[in-house]
Amino acid sequence: MISITKTVERYQKRVQDLGSNHKRNDDSQQSKDEIYGLARKIEHLEISKRKMLGEGLDASSIEELQQLENQLNRSLTKIRAKKYQLLREEMEKLKEKEKKLTEENKMLMEKFEMGRRGIIARTSSSTTSEEVDIDDNEMEVVTDLFIGPPETRHSKKFPPPN
Template identity: 40%
Template sequence: MVRGKTQMRRIENATSRQVTFSKRRNGLLKKAFELSVLCDAEVALIIFSPRGKLYEFASSSMQETIERYRKHTKDTPAAAKSAEENVQNLKQEAAILMKKIDILEEAKRKFLGEGIGSYSLEDLQQIEQQLEKSVITVRARKSQVFKEQIEQLKEKEKALVAENAILSNKCGMVRNLATSKTNNKDKDHQRRENHQAHQHYAESSSPSSDVETELFIGLPETRTRQQIN
């Protein structure tokens, strides 16, 4: 479907106009700086925002550049014609850029489903195909991000398992040391008990002072009488 050429016009939406101004202003200041550095040119740029805020760039001195410009225009009247031609060229470039902006804004509205009531079936199919391609690209990127996150989690899991194994070994060594100390204490206690039991047995097995040790010769009756006497 052939569409007519879009002429450059003022952006009606205030937010879009401010965003476009900021982007173009930064781009223009950057180009002025690059021109002064790459080509060793004396560049002076003055911009006033819609609200009257001043933005400027000068490769040397802004005042000296302005004075040089005034002197140059006075000495060479032909420079005014050249400047006018430059202005026309800049206007043409600006018109081309504005056209590109309009195309981008229209594409954005298409993808958002705005203002498509007058579109033909072919146009709607093209928009649908483009959206499907975009969805496929987004899903592929999402899957890739998921895989990367899974790999990172696996690496963290390996690190935690290794750290857990080290801590388990340390805990085992501590438990073994404690068990060894406990066993040694039990053995010492058992040895002491055995020693005490042996002493007690030795004392209980010694001869008592009440035990009769005299030797009698003769019949039991005679021994009884002798004990009575």
């Protein structure tokens, strides 16, 4: 009985192994067919690409060349449409940016004018506005470099006191 059971087990195991081998062969054949189909597709795409680049047109018929020309014209139309769309979008962005910068410039000019009026108002309490205009135009600042202790410093403009 034990030997019959072992024989049956060996038989079942062998049948499973054969079934899995058959399945592997089917999978392998399916993979080979897929690879062959993909290789043909790649070859066809390469030929089509070369024709689009103007290569290998010697064997093409007038009808094929006309179809190729129509396809290229459709492609060019799509490319140009996309290009113009992107250019319009870029122009809109730049117009928005220009508008924001113009508003910012206007705001900064207003702040500048307010600050300038504030300075004139503060100085006009001690002087007249005419004096401020004169002072602004005639303001002179000494930018000479002095070297040495305060009592021995001399400027090139002013000779040392005698």
